[in-house]
Amino acid sequence: MNQKTVDVIIPTLKPDVTFLHLIEKLNAQSYPIQNIIVINTEEKLFQIHEITNYNNVMVKHISLNEFDHGATRDMGARMSDADIIVFMTQDAMPDNDYLIESLVSCFDSKEIGAAYAKQLPTTDCKEIERFTRSFNYPENDSIKSQADISRLGIKTYFCSNVCAAYDKELYLSLGGFIRHTIFNEDMIYASKVIQSGRKIRYCSTAIVVHSHNYTNIQQLRRNFDLGVSQKDNEEIFIGLKSEDEGLRLVLQTAKHCIKIGKPWLVIDLFAKSGFKYIGYKLGLGYQKLPRWLILKLTMNKSYWK
Structure with a gap:
């Protein structure tokens, strides 16, 4: 069986040197990434010129008025010809070299239409948010389907584009992300996956470091x-x-x-x-x-x- 191809898609705004570290970590993954597609808002704010050192990084600039949580990511998805598309945010960092390998392995089962990673808190994360991370991203894997709606309610559709992977063929057949949305494009699309009869997997061995200390x-x-x-x-x-x-x-x-x-x-x-x-x-x-x-x-x- 041929190995599945993978593209990673990352929307950015004012990326800093941390973003270069993210690109470096992605290119060190055990599972090869075909392309890293960066959709950047405002070219004048993009100062990470060292990114041109990476042959597999593609950067597309858009204006602030063009940015939309769903449409911008969908633009990246349609620039990809990979079997699996992985979406990340610029402030999510792989915890190890097996992030992509773990996510791709979820699609060994044809039932899975989407998979999302575990999020660990950053070192400066406050205690309440730290516990929230462990609550939303537990130690054990889980798979959600239509059968879980009555039990889990809205949680059935939980899937975070901080780091999530999607079957590209299914993505296109379901119409992809909603084109105009204020937020929540990942859960809206996840509902399509569930309603299509496919399943969503939470992959606890795919790990990124990501948290916020919101006021x-x-x-x-x-x-x-x-x-x-x-x-x-x-x-x-x-x-x-x-x-x-x-x-x-x-x-x-x-x-x-x-x-x-x-x-x-x-x-x-x-x-x-x-x-x-x-x-x-x-x-x-x-x-x-x-x-x-x-x-x-x-x-x-x-x-x-």
Whole structure:
């Protein structure tokens, strides 16, 4: 059987020397990468000229007005002729040399249409976010299908483009990523994979280092955009359990903070959770909000132009 070809697609904005390290790590992978396709926003902000040293790196520049979470990634996908397309963000770093090999192995089963990697926290990650990573990305692999919708609800469609791989043939047949979306293009596409009868695999041996220390306001704005994406695509998300999983995360995190002898973190946890919930609810009801307030709440102002 012929070895599957793989392309990696990475949208960038103001990439720095860390991005060069990412390219270096990708080219050191045990499984060969055919091309690394970089879709960069604003050519004048792209100062990583050393990238031309890599023969397999292709860079396409777009304007800020052209950027869209779904359309930009779809552009990269359609530039690829590989069997497997792997999407990453510029701030996700492979933890070892077997990231691509582990992701590709998931597609040994024809049932799998998508696979996503485990995310480990960065060294400066705060305790609550560190626990959230372990909650969302556990030690053991899992496979999700239509049969899990009643049990997992919206979590069935969880798949993160921080690092995720897709069967290219299936991707094209399902129409790819939504072309205009504020956020959540990965879960929207994942719903198509599940509804087509294929499955999504969480691959715990494919590991990237990636986390953020968001402020409460940043959490509110991020969850506002999440709510907007679900409202704009409610035919996908309507009727799916979502808030139950959020409550379970809060309770598990509170228990963890007490267990490690840091009960004062529970106050911060409840504050962050409150900001997340308010942002999410405002996003779901964005159509009732004045435009000036929407532009204050969103992380993606270009979406509203």
